[in-house]
Amino acid sequence: MNAARWRLDGQLALVTGASRGIGLATARELAGLGADIVLVARDEAHLEQVRDELAEEFPRNSLRAFAADVGEHEQRLEVFDFIADLGLELSLLINNVGMNTPKPTLDYSASEYRRIIDTNVFSAFEMCRLAHPQLVQHANAGIVNVGSVSGLTSVRTGSPYGMSKAALHQLTRNLATEWAEDGIRVNSVAPWYIRTQRSEPALADPDYLDEVLERTPMKRIGEPEEVAAAIAFLCLPAASYISGECIAVDGGFLRYGF
Template structure:
C-alpha cells in the first residue's frame, strides 16, 4: 500500500483560492485529505468548492478574512463542530504592498503584518487544542526568501515573513513533546496572482531568471509539493525546519 498520502487528514489551508494556496488545496485533495480552505471572495470560494466536490474530493470552502478576529474564530468554531481535531494547518494567506519604507502609511504596513504574520500566529494559537487532539499533527507556514535575504520586496513584507520563520522554529521546540510538528517553506518568485503584474515587466523577469541558477521562476505546484511532504506522516521526524525553494538562488553568489 502506498503510504505517500494524506488519506483522511483533516486540513485547514488559508488563502486557498489562488496561487500557492490553490495549488496546495489541489495537491492535498489528490493525496486524500479532507480540506477546509479559506478566502475572502465568496464567489471564488463557492466556485472552487463546487469544482472539487464535482471531482469527488472532500473539499469545503469557508469565506473569511484572516485579518479579522471574528472570522478566525468562526473558522475554528467550524472545525470544532465538524471534526473536533485538526491534523494539518497550512498558514498560506499573504499579501504585499511594494513601496519604499518611508512611503508606507501606517494602515498599509499594518495590513501587510496582519495578513502575513499576525493571522498565522493567531491560527496557530486558536488551532492548538485541535492539533493536540489529532496527535502527530503538523503546521506548515508559507514564508518567503524575502524573510532571510533582501530581495527588494519592501521591508514590511520581508519582516513579516522573517517573523513567520522564527515563529515556526519557536513553536517547533515548544510543541514538540505534544506531537505537533512545525515547519516553514520559503519560495523565491513564484507564478501567482500576487506576482503577475510584477513579473510582467520582461526586463525585471529576465534579471530574476539570471539570478536563479535553474533559470526560471517557480510554479505554484512545485511549492505545494513541499508543503504536502511536510504534512505527511513520512515527515514525522522533521520539525523546526526552514525549506528555501529558490531554484538554487541562495546557494550561488547572491
C-alpha cells in the same frame, strides 16, 4: 516501503488563501494524497466555484469552503466554529495567506506597514493558537507556514514584507520546539518568484523578468504546484522527524552567491 507514510487519508487540513495560486495548488495536492480540506478565502463566490471544481476532481474527499478574512480576529474565530460544527478534528494547518504593498521604506504610513505585519504574522500566530487544541489530539499533526525568501535575505519587496516573513520563519522555529511535546510538527517553505496572480504584474515587465531569471540558477519562474509539493511533503507522516525546518522552493536562488 510503507505506503501509508506517503498518504494523508482521514486527515483534515485547513488551507488559508486556498482559492488561487499556491493555496489552491496546496489544497489540490493534499486532497490528492487523501486529505479532507477546509478551504478559506475572502471572495465567497470564487471560493465556492473552486470548491465545486475540487469536489468533482476528488469525489471521495470531504471538501468544505468557508469565506473569511483571516486578518480579522472575529472571522478567524468563525473559521474554527465552522470546523467544530463539522464534527471533524483538524490535524493540519497551512498558513498561506500573505499580502504586500512594496514601497521604499520611508514611504510607508504606519497603517500600511502595520497591515502587512498583521496579515502576514499576527494572523498566522493566532491561527496556530486557535488550531492547537485540535492539533494536539492527533498523531500526525502539523503546521506549515508559507514564508518567503524575502524573510531570509533582502530582495526588492519592501522592508515590512521582509520583516513579516522573517518573523513567520522564526515563529515556525519557536513553535516547533515549544509544541514538539504536544506532537505538533511546525515547518515552513520559502518560495522565490512563483507564477501566480499576485506575482503576475511584476513579472509582466520583461526587463524585470530578465533580472529575476539572471539571478535564478534554474533560469525559470517556479510553479504553484512546486511549492505545494514541498508543503505536502512536510505534512506527511513520512516527514515525522522533521520540525522547525524551512524548505526553500527557489530554483537555487538562495544558494547563488555570484
